[in-house]
Amino acid sequence: MASSIRISLLVLAASAMVAFAGNFYQEVDITWGDGRGKMLNNGELLSLSLDKSSGSGLQSKKEYLFGKFDMQLKLIPGNSAGTVTTYYLKSPGTTWDEIDFEFLGNLSGDPYTIHTNVFTQGKGNREQQFHLWFDPTKDFHTYSILWNPQHILFSIDGIPIREFRNQESKGVLFPKNQPMRMYSTLWNADDWATRGGLVKTDWSQSPFTASYKSYYAEACVWASGASSCSSSRSSKGAWLTQQMDSASQGRLRQVQKNYMIYNYCTDFKRFPQGIPTECSSAA
Ligand SMILES: *[C@@H]1O[C@H](CO)[C@@H](O)[C@H](O)[C@H]1NC(C)=O
Numbered sequence: 001m002a003s004s005i006r007i008s009l010l011v012l013a014a015s016a017m018v019a020f021a022g023n024f025y026q027e028v029d030i031t032w033g034d035g036r037g038k039m040l041n042n043g044e045l046l047s048l049s050l051d052k053s054s055g056s057g058l059q060s061k062k063e064y065l066f067g068k069f070d071m072q073l074k075l076i077p078g079n080s081a082g083t084v085t086t087y088y089l090k091s092p093g094t095t096w097d098e099i100d101f102e103f104l105g106n107l108s109g110d111p112y113t114i115h116t117n118v119f120t121q122g123k124g125n126r127e128q129q130f131h132l133w134f135d136p137t138k139d140f141h142t143y144s145i146l147w148n149p150q151h152i153l154f155s156i157d158g159i160p161i162r163e164f165r166n167q168e169s170k171g172v173l174f175p176k177n178q179p180m181r182m183y184s185t186l187w188n189a190d191d192w193a194t195r196g197g198l199v200k201t202d203w204s205q206s207p208f209t210a211s212y213k214s215y216y217a218e219a220c221v222w223a224s225g226a227s228s229c230s231s232s233r234s235s236k237g238a239w240l241t242q243q244m245d246s247a248s249q250g251r252l253r254q255v256q257k258n259y260m261i262y263n264y265c266t267d268f269k270r271f272p273q274g275i276p277t278e279c280s281s282a283a
Pocket of ligand 1: 112196
């Protein structure tokens with residue numbers, strides 16, 4: 001008896017958290033696209049679409065200074081060549097910080113490219129690109145950005161794909177003072193996205209639609225010059241001090257070995273004066 005009560009309480013607590021996690025009405029505004037971005041199922045689902053006249057986009061209502069941001073995404077199915085879906089954090093201004101996931105579409109059957117970058121005070125040039133170990137158009141998968149004072153970690157379905165460590169002690173700038181918002185957009189970039197711009201968007205397939213659910217930000221929310229940090233009961237705010245253990249470092253190396261298709265750190269032609277400082281120490 002007692003245990004069944006305990007179980008139903010647990011179920012209640014879990015469902016309350018999921019409802020909070022999934023509600024786009026509370027968490028985001030659709031900021032452009034003239035009706036091409038839609039919230040569905042009472043805010044549990046969201047879709048962005050693109051046609052010849054416009055793409056669409058959203059931004060978080062809140063600004064954050066550190067956080068763990070999870071979004072479940074199902075990318076444009078079929079021929080998505082020429083399209084770019086983005087999911088990123090960015091601060092305003094000319095010396096902005098930015099942490100990017102971009103999903104570069106492709107012809108049916110050809111793999112999406114996952115493009116990542118980190119900007120500090122307006123300077124990026126830190127691209128790493130990956131192919132995936134699954135078809136991102138079939139089902140929802142969780143794309144996560146962890147941003148805490150120690151590092152920035154990009155993960156997919158909990159598997160780390162990229163780490164950008166805080167190496168301020170070596171003179172490398174790290175984003176830590178400028179609050180950022182979460183953004184997601186879908187737009188046409190057929191001048192560069194697919195095979196370097198060779199494959200164009202096939203507008204006969206439009207509208208192109210990407211789907212979103214379960215946006216969850218466990219974060220320090222920035223409001224009126226002060227930050228207040230949240231933590232779910234289960235994590236107790238562990239995200240704020242989280243670091244890579246040796247198991248996750250091993251998984252990261254495996255992904256990079258098998259799925260990384262571009263790494264600025266090994267692009268010696270691009271940096272004839274020497275590769276950037278953050279590359280030289282083992283990540
Ligand atoms: C598209 O598919 C080609 C062929 O498999 C691949 O080389 C490329 O990385 C894929 N992605 C993009 C965005 O071009």
